[in-house]
Amino acid sequence: MAERSGPAPPGTESAPPPPAWWRKTDNTASTSGAIPWLAAPLYAIPETTKLLMCGGVAGAFSKTCTAPLARITILRQLQSTGAVAGWAGTAKVGIVPALAKIIKEEGVRALWKGNMVTVIQRLPYSSINFYLYENIMDFLEGEGAFGRDRNEGVDKGGGRAGGKSGKTRERAGRDGQRGLGWDVARRLVAGGSAGMIACACTYPLDLVRTRLAAQTTVRHYDGLLHALFVIGSKEGPKGLYRGLSPTLAQIGPNLAINFAAYETLSKLAKEHELGERVPPAIVSLACGSTSAVVSATATYPLDLVRRRLQMRCAQDRGHGFVRVFRDVFAAEGLRGFYRGIIPEYAKVVPGVSITYMTYELLKRSIGVDTGRL
Structure with missing residues (x-):
């Protein structure tokens, strides 16, 4: 059948023509939720790279939105340890008063x-x-070798092999045969393994x-590079990995709990077709909020x-995980x-x-199809 034609999306005039699966025909819809002007320039990029981009942007954006609350959490966790100076070391104030104190004493940027x-x-x-x-999932x-490029799923005729609905139905059939227990166990293993590997690769930045x-009125570090230099020189390379085990x-x-809870809830939402009655973004927020509370608790x-271990210096010998755990229980x-x-x-x-x-929004916008998250 004849393809529908139209003007080229803004900014894509010089890009190579996208494959057929981006162009609607009379009986074939483009990838659900994809934004053509955003997705077309990226279609040649391996799907592995697209997943890395989506994950990185999502994580950075989320952390920036919640950074003030994250700082209050850290200050609260380090109270009574002597690692925090000023009011944050002893004062027990609510979230809003704490935000106000930070702004008053250190400025909004703090x-x-x-x-x-x-x-x-x-x-x-x-x-x-x-x-x-x-990939672990x-x-x-x-579904083949680990790390396989998912672009292999695009057939020669330009259509994604089976499409998202076909891939989802295939997985649903296997999950139904294996049962809910296997489904949850697989997600626990994949979520836990992925998180631990990612954490180990980037841990020094988390410590810094x-x-x-934790710095309030007393400054020990002037920024990322200065902190890495000071910690490395005073505490040695091991100091950058202090607290890695806990x-x-x-x-x-x-x-593991977060991914498993989120995907299980999302699967139940799809089975009950909540997305047909409630905006998908609301369903995603509800599933994410519930999984966050369960895993955090x-x-x-x-x-x-x-x-608390991350704040220990090299001179604090013998203050390992068990010692700190015991000290917290004895004192508090x-x-x-x-x-x-x-x-x-919060x-x-x-x-x-x-x-x-x-x-999920980024994946849909650039046409990434995993049939899952």
Whole structure:
């Protein structure tokens, strides 16, 4: 059948013509949700690269939106340790008063103190995390070699082999045969493994971000490079990985629960066709918020311990994970492990929701089809 013609999308006049699956025909719709003027210039880029781009941008954008709340969480977690100077070291104030105090004493920009390091860390972290998650899921689902370029799924006739609906139906059939238990277990393994690998690759930046965010009226570091130099020279290369073990112990189950809960809820939403009655963005926000609360509550004590370990200097010998865990319990009891959980909820619920929503929106906008997230 004759293809529908029209003017070239703005900014794509010099780009090579997109494949047939971008151009609507009488019986073939373009990839659902794709924005032609945005997707057409990127169609030749391997889908692996597109996934890395979507994950990195989603993570960096989310962290920037929630940076003020993240800083309050860190200050709360480090109270009573002597690592924080001024009011933040002792004062027990609510979220709004804490924001007001930071603005009054340090200025508005201080709400985003350490955020540039966070963005620099989140771009590779989220890229690696989402990319590995997608590929580990494919590997566990038996869809070929790990790291296979998904562009191989585009057939010679220009159509995506089976399309998104075909891929989703195929996965749904396998999941139905294996049962919900296997489905959740696979997501736990993929989410936990991807998160731990991504964390290990970018950990020094996370440590620097914690120390920069903990600075109030007393400054020890003047920025990312200065902090890396000071920590490396005073504490040695191992100092840049201080607290890595509890971080991996926290990030693994956190992301395992997060991914598994989010995808399970998303799958249930699709089965009940919620997307037909409620805007997809709202469904994504609801699933992301619920998964964030569940994962944060389950792993917050480990997050508190890792933050305190990150603030230890090289002279603090013998202050490992077990020692810090025991000290917190002895001095503050069980409630001490959840110090700062309220601003954490206020940060993580919108943060995770924004991440997932942005990731899905970007994938749809540039025509990435994984049949999953």
